[in-house]
Amino acid sequence: MWKYVRRYLGLAILAAAFMFSEVLMDLLQPEIMSRIVDEGVLGVNHGGTGDLNLIWSLGLRMICLVLIGGLCGSLNNVFVHMSAQNIGNEMRKDVFRNIMTFSFQQMDQFGTGSLVTRVTNDITQVQNFVSLFIRGMIRTSMLMFGSMYFMFRLNTQFGLIVLCAFPFIVGCLVFCLSKANPLFSKLQEQLDRINSIMQEDVSGIRIIKACVREVYEKVRFGKANDDLIKTQLHVLTVFAFMNPVVNALMYVVVTIILLTGSYEVGAGVTTPGVIMAAITYTTQLLNGILGLTMLFQGISRGYASWKRVRELMSVRPQLRDGGFDGNTDIHGSIEFRNVSFAYPGSGKTVLKDISLTIQPGETVAVMGATGCGKSTLVNLIPRFYDVTSGTILVDGRDVRDYNLKALRSKIAIALQKSELFSQTIGENIIWGRADADDTAVERSAEIAQADGFIRKTPDGYQTMVAQGGTSLSGGQKQRVSIARAVIRDSEILIFDDSSSALDLKTEAELFSALKREKPGTTKIIVAQRIATVRHVDRIVVLENGTIAACGSHEALMNASRTYRDIYDSQMGKEEQHD
Numbered sequence: 001m002w003k004y005v006r007r008y009l010g011l012a013i014l015a016a017a018f019m020f021s022e023v024l025m026d027l028l029q030p031e032i033m034s035r036i037v038d039e040g041v042l043g044v045n046h047g048g049t050g051d052l053n054l055i056w057s058l059g060l061r062m063i064c065l066v067l068i069g070g071l072c073g074s075l076n077n078v079f080v081h082m083s084a085q086n087i088g089n090e091m092r093k094d095v096f097r098n099i100m101t102f103s104f105q106q107m108d109q110f111g112t113g114s115l116v117t118r119v120t121n122d123i124t125q126v127q128n129f130v131s132l133f134i135r136g137m138i139r140t141s142m143l144m145f146g147s148m149y150f151m152f153r154l155n156t157q158f159g160l161i162v163l164c165a166f167p168f169i170v171g172c173l174v175f176c177l178s179k180a181n182p183l184f185s186k187l188q189e190q191l192d193r194i195n196s197i198m199q200e201d202v203s204g205i206r207i208i209k210a211c212v213r214e215v216y217e218k219v220r221f222g223k224a225n226d227d228l229i230k231t232q233l234h235v236l237t238v239f240a241f242m243n244p245v246v247n248a249l250m251y252v253v254v255t256i257i258l259l260t261g262s263y264e265v266g267a268g269v270t271t272p273g274v275i276m277a278a279i280t281y282t283t284q285l286l287n288g289i290l291g292l293t294m295l296f297q298g299i300s301r302g303y304a305s306w307k308r309v310r311e312l313m314s315v316r317p318q319l320r321d322g323g324f325d326g327n328t329d330i331h332g333s334i335e336f337r338n339v340s341f342a343y344p345g346s347g348k349t350v351l352k353d354i355s356l357t358i359q360p361g362e363t364v365a366v367m368g369a370t371g372c373g374k375s376t377l378v379n380l381i382p383r384f385y386d387v388t389s390g391t392i393l394v395d396g397r398d399v400r401d402y403n404l405k406a407l408r409s410k411i412a413i414a415l416q417k418s419e420l421f422s423q424t425i426g427e428n429i430i431w432g433r434a435d436a437d438d439t440a441v442e443r444s445a446e447i448a449q450a451d452g453f454i455r456k457t458p459d460g461y462q463t464m465v466a467q468g469g470t471s472l473s474g475g476q477k478q479r480v481s482i483a484r485a486v487i488r489d490s491e492i493l494i495f496d497d498s499s500s501a502l503d504l505k506t507e508a509e510l511f512s513a514l515k516r517e518k519p520g521t522t523k524i525i526v527a528q529r530i531a532t533v534r535h536v537d538r539i540v541v542l543e544n545g546t547i548a549a550c551g552s553h554e555a556l557m558n559a560s561r562t563y564r565d566i567y568d569s570q571m572g573k574e575e576q577h578d
C-alpha cells in the first residue's frame with residue numbers, strides 16, 4: 001500500500017495539514033464561547049457588569065475561526081480526493097496489467113466475476129479507506145485528544161470524569177468491531193457471486209429467454225442478493241446497537257459534569273461559561289469517538305478489500321518465460337513428443353502420450369468426437385497450458401524455451417468460440433496485427449470469405465460490432481475471427497473448429513483461398529466435417545486422448561474404421577456437396 005501512498009504523499013500531507021487546521025478551529029471555539037458567557041454576558045471578573053465590546057470582539061474572532069475552518073475543510077476535501085482517486089487509479093491499472101499476464105489456468109482459478117469485483121468494488125473500497133484514513137485519523141484523534149486537553153485546561157475534575165468513561169467506550173468499540181470484522185470478507189465474496197451471476201445472465205440472456213428460464217435465473221440472482229443483504233444488515237445491526245450505547249455513556253458523563261459543575265458554581269470554584277465549554281468539548285469528544293467507529297469500520301472493510309486486491313497483485317505469471325527470441329532456421333514445424341496432459345486440478349488425463357510431427361507448410365486436420373481433446377491439443381502449441389509430460393517443439397525448439405511473445409507471434413489462432421470486440425469490423429480484423437494497413441485488412445477478409453458480406457453492410461468495414469458480436473451471424477463472426485488470424489501473417493495458422501458455421505461452399509472457397517494465398521504457412525484445422533478435411537495433407541483422428549489414426553483421406557478410408565464410420569455417418573451431406 002505504501003508503494004501507492006508514497007507517490008501521492010505530498011497531496012496526502014497537504015490534506016492532513018488542512019484537516020488539522022479545520023479541527024483546531026473547532027477546538028478553539030468553546031473556550032472563546034465560555035469567555036463570551038463569563039466575561040461578556042455575566043461579567044464574572046467585573047462585579048457582574050457585562051462587556052458588550054468584548055462580546056463583539058470575541059464574536060468576530062469566532063466568525064473568523066469558523067471561516068478559516070470552513071476553508072481548510074474544503075481544501076482538505078479537495079486534496080483527500082485527489083490523493084485517494086489517484087491511488088485507486090494507479091492500483092486499478094496495476095491490477096489490470098497483472099490480470100493480462102494471467103495464464104488460462106489462473107483465469108479459471110479466480111473466475112471473471114471475482115476479477116471484476118476486485119478491479120471495481122474492492123479498489124473503490126480501498127480508495128474510500130485511504131480517504132477515510134487521511135481524514136479520519138487526524139480528525140478523530142485531534143477531536144478526542146484535543147477536547148481532552150482543553151477539558152483538563154478548563155477544569156481538572158471535568159477532565160477526570162471524561163477519562164473514567166473512556167475504557168467503557170473503547171470496550172464497546174472493540175466488541176462491535178470483533179463481531180463485524182469477519183463479515184466484511186464475507187460481504188465481498190457475496191458481491192463476487194452477484195457479479196458472476198449477473199455476467200452469466202446478461203451474456204446468456206438469449207438462451208435464458210429461449211429456454212424460458214427467466215424465473216429460475218431471477219430466483220438464483222435474487223438469492224445471491226438476499227444473502228448479501230443479510231450480511232449487510234448483520235453489519236449494520238452490530239453498529240446500530242453500538243452508537244446509542246456510546247451516546248448514552250457520553251450523556252451520563254454530561255449529567256455528571258452538570259451535577260458536579262452546579263456544586264462548583266455554587267462554591268465559586270468554577271463559572272457557568274466553563275460548564276458550557278465542558279459540555280461542548282464532551283460533545284466534540286463524542287463526535288471523535290463516533291468518528292473512530294466509522295474509521296475502524298472503514299478500515300476493516302478497506303483492509304478486507306485490500307487483501308483481495310493484493311492477492312491479485314501478488315499473482316506471478318505462472319508460465320515461466322524462456323529467453324529464446326524465436327530466431328530459427330526452420331519456419332512452421334511442430335512436433336509433439338510423447339505429450340500427455342491433464343487440466344490442473346482435474347485428475348483426468350485428456351491427452352495420452354501423443355507423438356506427431358507436422359512439417360512446415362503442411363496442412364493437418366484434427367478430427368474426433370466432441371470432448372476428445374482437439375481444442376486441448378491445439379491450445380498446447382501457443383502454451384495456453386503447459387504439458388503435463390513430454391515436449392512440444394515449434395521450429396525445433398521446446399515451446400517452454402521461447403519468450404512467450406516470440407512464440408505466440410509465430411502462431412495465429414482462431415478460437416472455437418469467436419470473441420469479437422465492440423469496435424468496427426475493420427478494427428476487429430486489424431486488431432490481429434496493429435501495423436497492418438487497409439489493403440491487408442481487405443485481403444485477409446477476402447481470404448476469410450468475409451469481404452463480400454462486409455461490403456454489403458451499409459457502413460462496410462466501418463460497421464460497428466455489438467458487444468459480444470451479437471449483431472453478426474454465427475458464420476459472419478467466424479469469418480471475421482478467421483480474417484483476424486489470417487492478417488497476422490504468421491508461420492502457423494490454427495483454426496479450432498472455426499469454420500463450422502459456414503456452408504460447405506463458402507468453407508471450400510475459404511480453404512482454397514488459404515492454399516493459394518498462404519502456401520508456406522503450416523495449417524492445423526480442427527473440424528468435425530469430412531468435407532472440411534478431405535483435401536488436407538494429413539488427417540489426425542483423436543480417440544480417448546490418443547491418436548487412433550493418421551494419414552490422408554484415402555489412406556484413412558482404407559485403414560481407419562473410426563474415420564470410415566465418421567465418413568459413413570456424413571455421407572448424405574458429402575454426396576450433395578460433391
Ligand SMILES: Nc1ncnc2c1ncn2[C@@H]1O[C@H](COP(=O)(O)OP(=O)(O)OP(=O)(O)O)[C@@H](O)[C@H]1O
Nearest residue numbers: 108343346350369370371372373374375376377416
Ligand atoms: N479449462 C478446463 N478445465 C478442466 N477441464 C477442461 C477444460 N477445458 C476442457 N476440459 C476437459 O477436457 C476434455 C477435452 O476438452 P476439449 O475442449 O479439448 O474437447 P474438444 O475435442 O475440443 O471438444 P469439442 O469438439 O466439443 O470442441 C473435456 O473432457 C473437457 O471436459
Ligand SMILES: [Mg+2]
Nearest residue numbers: 374375416497
Ligand atoms: Mg473444441
